[in-house]
Amino acid sequence: MSGRLSMGAMLRRSLVHRRARSLSALLAMTVSAAVATALLTLYADLDAKLHHEFRSFGANIVVTAASADNGKGLPADALKVVENAAGTNAVAAEFGYAVATTDRGTPVVVAGTDFDAARRLNAWWQVDSWPAPTDANAALLGQRAANFIADERTVQLTFADKPLTLHGAGRLRTGGDEDSRIYMPMAAFTAWTSAQPSVIEVQVSGGAAQVEAAINRLKKQLPQAKVEPVRQLVEGESRIVDKTHALMYGAVVLIALTVAVSVLATLSASVLERRRDFALMKALGGSQAHLMGMFLLEALVLALAGVAVGFLVGSAAAWTISRINFHTASLPRLSVLPMVFLLNVLIATLAALFPVRVLRRLEPAALLKGD
Amino acid sequence: MFFRLLMESFRRQRRRKTLAGLAILLGTTAVTAMLALATTIGDRIHKELAVYGANIVAYPVADLLDVKVGGVDVKPASGGTYLKESDLKKLRGIFWANNITGVSPELPIRVLGATSTGTIVDAAGIGLWFEHDLSNGGSPLRTGAVALHSWWKLDGAWPNEAATTDDSAEAALGKAMASRLGLKAGDVIQTAAQTAAKNQSTSRAFMLRVTGIVSTGDTTDDQVFLPLNAAQKIAGTPDVVKRVEVSARTKPEDAFARKDPDSLSPQLREIWYCRPYANSIAYQIREAIPGAGAEQVRRVEQSEGNVLKRISGLMWLVCAAALLAAGFAVSAAMATAILERQGEIGLMRSLGASRATIALLFYAETGLLAIFAGGLGYLAGSGLAAWLGARIFSGEGATTLGTVLNPVLFPVVVTIALAVAIAGSTPSIRRALKMDPSAILRADV
Numbered sequence: 001m002s003g004r005l006s007m008g009a010m011l012r013r014s015l016v017h018r019r020a021r022s023l024s025a026l027l028a029m030t031v032s033a034a035v036a037t038a039l040l041t042l043y044a045d046l047d048a049k050l051h052h053e054f055r056s057f058g059a060n061i062v063v064t065a066a067s068a069d070n071g072k073g074l075p076a077d078a079l080k081v082v083e084n085a086a087g088t089n090a091v092a093a094e095f096g097y098a099v100a101t102t103d104r105g106t107p108v109v110v111a112g113t114d115f116d117a118a119r120r121l122n123a124w125w126q127v128d129s130w131p132a133p134t135d136a137n138a139a140l141l142g143q144r145a146a147n148f149i150a151d152e153r154t155v156q157l158t159f160a161d162k163p164l165t166l167h168g169a170g171r172l173r174t175g176g177d178e179d180s181r182i183y184m185p186m187a188a189f190t191a192w193t194s195a196q197p198s199v200i201e202v203q204v205s206g207g208a209a210q211v212e213a214a215i216n217r218l219k220k221q222l223p224q225a226k227v228e229p230v231r232q233l234v235e236g237e238s239r240i241v242d243k244t245h246a247l248m249y250g251a252v253v254l255i256a257l258t259v260a261v262s263v264l265a266t267l268s269a270s271v272l273e274r275r276r277d278f279a280l281m282k283a284l285g286g287s288q289a290h291l292m293g294m295f296l297l298e299a300l301v302l303a304l305a306g307v308a309v310g311f312l313v314g315s316a317a318a319w320t321i322s323r324i325n326f327h328t329a330s331l332p333r334l335s336v337l338p339m340v341f342l343l344n345v346l347i348a349t350l351a352a353l354f355p356v357r358v359l360r361r362l363e364p365a366a367l368l369k370g371d
Numbered sequence: 372m373f374f375r376l377l378m379e380s381f382r383r384q385r386r387r388k389t390l391a392g393l394a395i396l397l398g399t400t401a402v403t404a405m406l407a408l409a410t411t412i413g414d415r416i417h418k419e420l421a422v423y424g425a426n427i428v429a430y431p432v433a434d435l436l437d438v439k440v441g442g443v444d445v446k447p448a449s450g451g452t453y454l455k456e457s458d459l460k461k462l463r464g465i466f467w468a469n470n471i472t473g474v475s476p477e478l479p480i481r482v483l484g485a486t487s488t489g490t491i492v493d494a495a496g497i498g499l500w501f502e503h504d505l506s507n508g509g510s511p512l513r514t515g516a517v518a519l520h521s522w523w524k525l526d527g528a529w530p531n532e533a534a535t536t537d538d539s540a541e542a543a544l545g546k547a548m549a550s551r552l553g554l555k556a557g558d559v560i561q562t563a564a565q566t567a568a569k570n571q572s573t574s575r576a577f578m579l580r581v582t583g584i585v586s587t588g589d590t591t592d593d594q595v596f597l598p599l600n601a602a603q604k605i606a607g608t609p610d611v612v613k614r615v616e617v618s619a620r621t622k623p624e625d626a627f628a629r630k631d632p633d634s635l636s637p638q639l640r641e642i643w644y645c646r647p648y649a650n651s652i653a654y655q656i657r658e659a660i661p662g663a664g665a666e667q668v669r670r671v672e673q674s675e676g677n678v679l680k681r682i683s684g685l686m687w688l689v690c691a692a693a694l695l696a697a698g699f700a701v702s703a704a705m706a707t708a709i710l711e712r713q714g715e716i717g718l719m720r721s722l723g724a725s726r727a728t729i730a731l732l733f734y735a736e737t738g739l740l741a742i743f744a745g746g747l748g749y750l751a752g753s754g755l756a757a758w759l760g761a762r763i764f765s766g767e768g769a770t771t772l773g774t775v776l777n778p779v780l781f782p783v784v785v786t787i788a789l790a791v792a793i794a795g796s797t798p799s800i801r802r803a804l805k806m807d808p809s810a811i812l813r814a815d816v
Contacts, residue, residue, distance in 0.1 A: 021710065028703045035696040039689070053681045056674040057423070097440040107438050124673040148436055175428055175668040180437040231588035232522040236422040243419060244682050246763045247412075248689070251405060254755070255693045258401040262700030265390040266707045317692060325684040 033310025040336040041318035059201035073196025093117035094197035100159040106148040112189025128170030139166035140183040267351030279364040303348035394704035395744035398697035403752025405690040425616030432664035453611035463507035473618035484562030496595035498602020527556040527583025532598035539578040540601030547592040565607025623676030702795025709799035717811030745788030
């Protein structure tokens with residue numbers, strides 16, 4: 001390399017000597033990479049996160065005993081079958097219903113269930129205190145049902161002349177049918193009424209397609225039962241997830257575009273202001289292609305450095321946003337990296353090539369002599 | 372002189388100004404659009420969430436217990452207490468009346484009769500409003516069961532309550548019932564209506580014309596859907612309803628919302644009363660309708676609040692990210708734009724301009740650019756938000772200029788643009804002013 005400047009040396013000097021400008025260009029490229037990374041990471045996680053939120057609506061599939069074999073209820077192992085068929089993420093709870101009479105002589109619906117499963121499934125139930133799992137005779141009293149009971153602590157019920165005493169653990173408030181019922185543990189319910197569970201409510205995470213698939217699996221496993229989606233939940237969830245998805249997509253494109261144009265402005269300005277260097281090189285015999293290559297290389301190095309730093313910053317931003325909003329983290333995704341890289345390289349290339357028309361028109365002699 | 376410099380700068384350096392202006396323009400466009408979407412997302416998602424049905428339910432407080440399993444009344448209560456249909460218009464007069472978007476009263480009855488082919492009909496029936504104008508003197512709210520149950524699928528037409536006469540009415544049938552009895556739209560069911568007069572009820576023939584078949588996806592598929600006035604005639608109980616579903620726009624519940632208003636001090640109670648919590652609206656419904664109990668439907672209300680909070684939270688955070696990114700990008704662009712004019716600054720200094728004058732000139736340029744490009748960006752962003760909103764959330768009311776442009780956003784956006792542009796150019800201006808003019812001029816950067 002005697003006497004001739006190598007490309008590498010020129011590049012290094014250009015970057016080091018114009019530190020302020022290189023830094024501002026690097027900052028711009030980092031911002032664009034960080035924004036792209038953060039938004040793409042959030043976007044990729046969005047569906048799973050939203051579907052998770054929709055779990056608070058409770059069951060979206062209801063399995064009931066077919067009305068043909070009235071009163072027989074579901075097969076004894078139905079809950080196990082349902083849990084296996086619905087998938088690992090699903091929550092299922094079984095319910096059995098009977099009409100008993102309270103100590104005041106009012107007919108009331110008594111429901112047997114597993115309190116633990118019901119609690120996981122029905123996050124919206126407002127309960128004074130959930131009964132202990134060891135308490136075999138605990139009862140939750142719906143707030144309207146409680147008005148028809150003389151003693152809420154020791155609840156006396158009669159079913160087909162069989163009396164039963166339950167400990168009232170507290171009131172249950174839902175604003176729905178549950179308000180008029182009394183809930184008790186399944187084992188005690190079956191022993192008392194000899195009725196089997198007749199309804200299994202299942203919560204399957206996911207959109208309409210997943211619910212449909214789960215229903216098909218359940219139908220195959222339990223041909224004798226009726227398996228139905230809770231239509232408003234399934235439809236509503238898909239619609240809202242789709243709309244939020246579209247909204248985020250719009251936001252991603254909009255922000256990416258903004259940042260891209262700003263970066264373009266910054267980078268191409270820094271190329272343009274070096275007309276003098278360009279003219280000098282041209283006067284010394286550099287070819288147009290050679291010089292463009294030089295600018296391009298410089299922009300690409302900056303773009304690459306921007307991707308490296310921006311990916312870290314963007315992943316951290318996505319993690320923070322998820323943490324604040326959904327209370328679960330979005331982990332960094334390497335799969336967004338090619339997309340981010342491509343975007344940054346595209347911006348850098350455009351920024352280097354954008355001023356080419358202006359530069360080509362330059363007369364080296366005129367420029368060097370003074371504007 | 373100052374103004375000439377300012378004007379000439381804009382006239383002669385069109386390329387540079389265009390690039391910096393474009394950066395500000397796009398930045399403010401993005402920020403305006405995101406802010407406009409974020410501020411309206413709550414209402415929009417609430418509208419979408421309306422598919423889950425009513426979030427408040429009112430019922431006669433002295434009523435007997437429902438004995439319902441899976442939506443089917445096991446022991447239909449005979450008698451019991453009712454709410455008055457004529458009281459429902461009072462819902463239009465409560466404090467949060469404008470937040471009530473839907474009202475759907477119900478009256479369950481028993482329909483006994485026969486089809487024209489002689490098949491015996493013994494089915495549950497429910498009296499509803501389908502499209503009813505609820506008005507309390509002011510402009511009416513067109514509402515009913517159809518609006519509150521968007522998942523009901525109808526084949527045919529909904530019954531028209533105006534078609535109800537003393538001996539006939541229109542009705543729709545649940546899908547399961549229609550297929551069980553082999554009925555279709557256009558068929559007729561003969562039943563009987565009761566007239567309660569002085570301790571004895573007389574019954575007379577009443578004809579139901581089927582206008583449509585409804586699929587609801589749950590147990591109500593096995594029902595007759597009647598206009599409320601027809602159900603009242605069949606049951607012989609004029610002006611009564613058993614249950615009222617109300618859909619209201621609410622503020623998600625917080626700790627304050629859960630407080631019992633009667634235990635609060637008068638001032639706090641006033642604040643509680645004047646916030647659109649589901650609990651406060653239910654409280655106002657209890658006050659307005661005599662003998663009514665009202666309760667939030669927790670499954671809908673709590674979960675809606677949850678989803679609403681998450682989606683609008685996401686929008687606000689993305690909005691903040693957009694603001695930050697646009698801020699960075701615009702300041703970088705502004706910094707470059709000043710940096711490349713070092714020569715100019717050196718020349719002005721050597722001709723005797725004070726530092727303050729030069730700084731003022733540059734800030735004035737930046738400010739003008741920011742206000743102009745920011746204003747344009749506000750317009751573009753508002754338009755973009757309206758377009759995006761209309762594309763994503765279809766079925767909204769007509770968009771007018773008033774709904775597109777949010778006047779509150781204008782000063783906010785322009786101030787942000789101004790602050791960001793000035794903050795971005797300050798370091799470069801300061802650096803250029805600190806340098807020795809002769810060095811700048813000689814180096815000819």
